[in-house]
Amino acid sequence: MAEYSPFMVFGASGLIGSSIWGKLPQSRRVGTFHKFPKNDLLPIDIQDKHAIRQFIQRVKPSIIWHAAALANVDWCETHRDECWAVNVSGTQNIVLAAKEVGAKLIFFSSDYIFDGKHGPYDEDSLPSPINLYGEAKLEAEQVICRExxxxxxxxxxxxxxxxxxxxxxxxRLLQTLQQGKIIQVPIDQVGNPTYVDNLADAALELVCRKQRGIFNVAGSERMTRYAFACLAAQIFGLDSTKIIPVSTDELHQNARRPLNAGMNVEKTQSIITTPLLSPQEGLQRLKLQDHQII
Ligand SMILES: NC(=O)c1ccc[n+]([C@@H]2O[C@H](COP(=O)([O-])OP(=O)(O)OC[C@H]3O[C@@H](n4cnc5c(N)ncnc54)[C@H](OP(=O)(O)O)[C@@H]3O)[C@@H](O)[C@H]2O)c1
Structure with a gap:
C-alpha cells in the first residue's frame, strides 16, 4: 500500500478501528477517538462538520477508514436523533470532505440493514432494516454510494x-463465565461470528487489491449466538452450563433483532487470499494471540 499516504482512521479507539489502526504503518497513520482517549489518537466528533472538513483538508489522506459510529443497537433505538446525527450526518460530513480531497473511503456497515427473514445475505440482497440502527446504517451506505x-x-x-x-x-461472555455467573444467550439469532483481527486483514487486502463497492467480510460459518457462546466457553476452558439458552423475545431488548441474519462471504473470499476464519478458528486465534484476554 506504499502509494497510499497518509491513512486516516476515524474511530481508531473502537473494536474494529483499533485493529485496522494497529496494522497501518506508524509513520503514516492518523487516527481519532471520541470519548475514550488512547495514545497517539486525536479527539474529534464526527458530528462537527467544520472540524471534520478542516481535519481532512489538513491531513489530505488518500485513504479514510471510517469505523466511527454509535454501535449500541439498543441505545440507538431510544436515541433516534443522536443515532442519526452520528451514524448518518457524521458519515455525510466525512463523505463530503473525502470527496473534496479525492480520498478513498472505507466504511463499515452491518447485516442489520436486513430484516433477518432470509439470511444469509449477499451483497446485492434487498435491505429492509427493522430497527433504527439498521435504518441509519443503510442511509449512510446510500449517502456514500450517491456521493x-x-x-x-x-x-x-x-x-x-x-x-x-x-x-x-x-x-463479556468470557468475563461473566470466569466470575462463575450465569449468562442468558439467544438461541434464535443466527450470524457469522467474526474475529476482528481476521476482519482487519481481509479489509486491508481488499484495499490493497484496489477493490470498490460493497463486500461482506465476516467469518466463514453461520451459527446461533448460543452455539457460538458454548464453543467459546469450551475453547477457553470455562463452564458452558452457566450459559442459559433463551429466545430473543425473553431478553426484552429495546431494538428488534434480525434473527435469521448473517452474510454470504463467497464474493469476498473469491477475491482475497486471506482465509475468512470459522468460529472455531477465530476463537482459537484469539486465545493464541492474546493470553491476557480473560
Ligand atoms: N462490532 C460489530 O459486531 C459490528 C457489526 C456490524 C457493524 N459494525 C460497524 O462497524 C463500525 C465499528 O464498530 P465497532 O464495533 O468497532 O464499534 P465501537 O467499538 O463502539 O467503536 C466505535 C468508534 O466510534 C467512535 N465514535 C463514537 N461516536 C463518535 C463521534 N460522535 N465522533 C467520533 N467518533 C465517535 C468511538 O470513539 P470512543 O470510543 O473514543 O468514544 C469508537 O472509536 C461501526 O460503523 C459499526 O456500526 C460493527
Missing amino acids: LTDYLIIRVTVVYGKESQNKNFVI
Missing part, C-alpha cells in the same frame, strides 16, 4: 476480539 465513486462498504457482523472497553459479546 463517491472510490469507496468500499464493508458489511460486518458479530465482531469479537480484544478491545480497550471490553464490550463485545465474546469478551
Whole structure:
C-alpha cells in the first residue's frame, strides 16, 4: 500500500478501528477517538462538520477508514436523533470532505440493514432494516454510494476480539463465565461470528487489491449466538452450563433483532487470499494471540 499516504482512521479507539489502526504503518497513520482517549489518537466528533472538513483538508489522506459510529443497537433505538446525527450526518460530513480531497473511503456497515427473514445475505440482497440502527446504517451506505465513486462498504457482523472497553459479546461472555455467573444467550439469532483481527486483514487486502463497492467480510460459518457462546466457553476452558439458552423475545431488548441474519462471504473470499476464519478458528486465534484476554 506504499502509494497510499497518509491513512486516516476515524474511530481508531473502537473494536474494529483499533485493529485496522494497529496494522497501518506508524509513520503514516492518523487516527481519532471520541470519548475514550488512547495514545497517539486525536479527539474529534464526527458530528462537527467544520472540524471534520478542516481535519481532512489538513491531513489530505488518500485513504479514510471510517469505523466511527454509535454501535449500541439498543441505545440507538431510544436515541433516534443522536443515532442519526452520528451514524448518518457524521458519515455525510466525512463523505463530503473525502470527496473534496479525492480520498478513498472505507466504511463499515452491518447485516442489520436486513430484516433477518432470509439470511444469509449477499451483497446485492434487498435491505429492509427493522430497527433504527439498521435504518441509519443503510442511509449512510446510500449517502456514500450517491456521493463517491472510490469507496468500499464493508458489511460486518458479530465482531469479537480484544478491545480497550471490553464490550463485545465474546469478551463479556468470557468475563461473566470466569466470575462463575450465569449468562442468558439467544438461541434464535443466527450470524457469522467474526474475529476482528481476521476482519482487519481481509479489509486491508481488499484495499490493497484496489477493490470498490460493497463486500461482506465476516467469518466463514453461520451459527446461533448460543452455539457460538458454548464453543467459546469450551475453547477457553470455562463452564458452558452457566450459559442459559433463551429466545430473543425473553431478553426484552429495546431494538428488534434480525434473527435469521448473517452474510454470504463467497464474493469476498473469491477475491482475497486471506482465509475468512470459522468460529472455531477465530476463537482459537484469539486465545493464541492474546493470553491476557480473560
Ligand atoms: N462490532 C460489530 O459486531 C459490528 C457489526 C456490524 C457493524 N459494525 C460497524 O462497524 C463500525 C465499528 O464498530 P465497532 O464495533 O468497532 O464499534 P465501537 O467499538 O463502539 O467503536 C466505535 C468508534 O466510534 C467512535 N465514535 C463514537 N461516536 C463518535 C463521534 N460522535 N465522533 C467520533 N467518533 C465517535 C468511538 O470513539 P470512543 O470510543 O473514543 O468514544 C469508537 O472509536 C461501526 O460503523 C459499526 O456500526 C460493527
